[in-house]
Structure formats: C-alpha cells, structure tokens
Amino acid sequence: MKKLLFAIASILLIAIISVALISRVKGVGIRVADGRYLGYSGATSEWLFLGYPNIPVRxxxxxxxxxxxxxxxxxxxxxxxxxxxxxxxxxxxxxxxxxxxxxxxxxxxxLRNSYQRSALNIPSPERLFAISDLEGEFDVMVNLLRANHVIDDSLNWSYGAGHLVLIGDMVDRGNNVVPLLWLLYKLEAEAKRAGGNIHYVLGNHERYLLDGRTKSVAPKYYGTYRVSGMSQQELWSENSELGRWLRSKPVMIKIGSTLFVHGGVSPMVLNSHSTLQSIDEEAGKNFFTGDVIRRTVDGSVIHDATGVIFYRNLAQDMSAHNIGEKATDKHVTSVLKEFNVDRIAIGHTLAEHIGSDYEGKVIRVDVDHSAGISEGLLIENDSLWRVDSGGKKFPLEQVQNLMD
CATH class of the missing domain: 2.20.25 (N-terminal domain of TfIIb)
Known part of the structure; x- marks a missing residue:
C-alpha cells in the first residue's frame, strides 16, 4: 500500500513540476472553470496557485x-x-x-428597485431597430445607435415610440461590458417614458456571464476579480443590480410577425411544442445557478446544445459537431407556423452583412462589429432594411456566412 501511495505521489509531483516548467517558459498553466490559474502568468510575471492573474485595469x-x-x-x-x-x-x-x-x-x-419580466408578444411598432452580438464594444454600439437616431449625442433615447431589440451576446470579449449594459439599462427606462421600448433577448454569452464562466472575457476582467476579491459569478449574482436586471430578460420574444431568438428553434425544441410562455418560465428558473458552473444541459430547451441560445443550424451545417446539417426549408416553415410568425431573426453566427435566408424566412443579424462592419436591422412599416454605422440604408440580400 505504501509503495502504491508513493508511486501516486511521485506521478503527481512529476506532473506539477512539468506544469511549472512549461508555465515558466511558455507563460501558460492550468486554468479552472472560473478563470483562476495554476502556473505562471506571462502577462503579469507571477506564479499563481488557483488565483486570478493580476492584470492592470485602467x-x-x-x-x-x-x-x-x-x-x-x-x-x-x-x-x-x-x-x-x-x-x-x-x-x-x-x-x-x-x-x-x-x-x-x-x-x-x-437606479431602479425592481425588474419585471418582459412582455413576450408585442404588437409591431412603426419602427424597430435590432442589433446583435456587440460583445462589450461600447463605442461601436454608441456610434451605430447614434447614426441611426436611436440615441442622441448625449447618450439619451431619441427614438420616440420606436423599439430597440437586442438579440443576445451583448457581453464578453470587449473591454466595456459593464458600461454597455448600464447604458442599455438607462435607455430602457427612457424609452418607456417616450412610448417606446427596449427588448433584451439573452444569448449564450449572457448565460456564460451569469453562470461565472470566463471562457471569453477580456483579460482585464481577471484583474477586476483579483483586486475586488470577488469572482465573476459573485459580481454578476442575483445580489447585483445588473445581474438581477439581466435575469428578468427572456430568451425569445415575438414582435408583430417576427420571432426574435439568439440561436434558433431546433427540431428538439419544436417537437417539445414549447410556447413563448413555457420557454420564458424555464428562463426565469434556469439562470439562477447557485455554485455550479454549467456547460450544456441535455434536453433543456434553453441550455441543450440545440437549445434556443445555442442552436446554430439555421445558419450553417453543424455535422462536424454531431449536431446535424443545416436546417431544411420544411423545418423553418414548421417553426414559423408553430409560433405564428412570418420570419425569425437570429444572431449567434457571423455573416458578412445582415441579410436573409430561406427566401426571407430567416433574418441574420450577427455581423463582425469589432472588425468595422457594424450594422443593424431596421423594420419600418413591415419593410426590412440593413442599415450601417453611417446611417445608410440598403435592401436585404441573400446572406453569406463570414467564414464558411
């Protein structure tokens, strides 16, 4: 028994020494699920044992x-x-x-004191502006909204009774996640006072944020966790204002004849005959995660690999990931019939420009904002347009994936 324990201890010691040597040379190590680090941080020249890299934050x-x-x-x-x-x-x-x-x-x-869950079935306004996947790019979002008269130069709502729809993934990757969300929080109240509205549809990266997964955060946030002594999960918990606000948001809404969802509706979700209300009830429960950092949840209409925040087959073939081929026209037609809409607008998968697919039944809104292709979808009196950060308006064309 002693020999066995000695052998195990020797193997562990060799493994730790190997990690240490590789870490010291390469500046890499083992990162656990919430972003803490075991090894050597090349960015801050420090050894870490299950700590966050001390990245300087301005x-x-x-x-x-x-x-x-x-x-x-x-x-x-x-x-x-x-x-x-x-x-x-x-x-x-x-x-x-x-x-x-x-x-x-x-x-x-x-600040507000409470956050009611969002309405799910909204009459069509005269003007609707939809954006997706801004991922913490504050300046990019401001320029796009300002150029299309949604906000003014003082960052106040100027869209009157118009509606702004956010189709998920407004967080992660960028350096200004918190200011971006606070601006939307502020604009939401201003829009309602003006007779308009903001509709925030959660995506998979909002799930990661609220769940405490740091897989896509900008490096500066490790510095925030280090100096605050709090993890991402704690900073975005139900005890935080932005955390509470985000948890009041839906994962799918219907505005007029358009269904808005970040990923899409898969055969699994379609076959469950879920409704807007039943999906929202699941969202109300499933973004409260306790101490568990989750990845996917098999069978969940939200968190499964083909759930509404993850499903990508309305945009591309996912056979290489064992999730099936690109959706058929028959499936898309069945989705529209099930939810009684004319089209579905999605984010989640990068396109060269905002455009349409399946003969106008699917509208793709995710473009590469950080690379300078910043666009929004304008629905005006039931006509659909692609608009850019210069305020120019173009008819929708057949969509092309940014990377095929």
Missing amino acids: RDGPYVLNEGASRFALYIHGDGNMPSKALKKDVTNEIEVIVDNAKGTRFIVP
Missing part, C-alpha cells in the same frame, strides 16, 4: 451590489501599468459610469 465598473438594505458601487481603477485598486462607494438613487475608452465617456444612471 477602469471597470461600477458593479452595484446589495448589502442588507443598502447598495454600494464597486469601481476598479488604475493607470493600466501597475496593479489596480478597488473603490467602494455607497449609492442611493443613481450612479456615475465612466467608460474605459479614449474619451473617458461619462453618464449618470438612475
């Missing part, structure tokens, strides 16, 4: 968290070179947001 936050009957805002700030500091401020009715961009853009956000 600016992040505010993360507004509840503490008993009061709230506080957590700001992260620094010079971008030395390790950052966390500043905690008591807040009451509003917060100031300072963007991590060249201008240091500032705006004030009035």
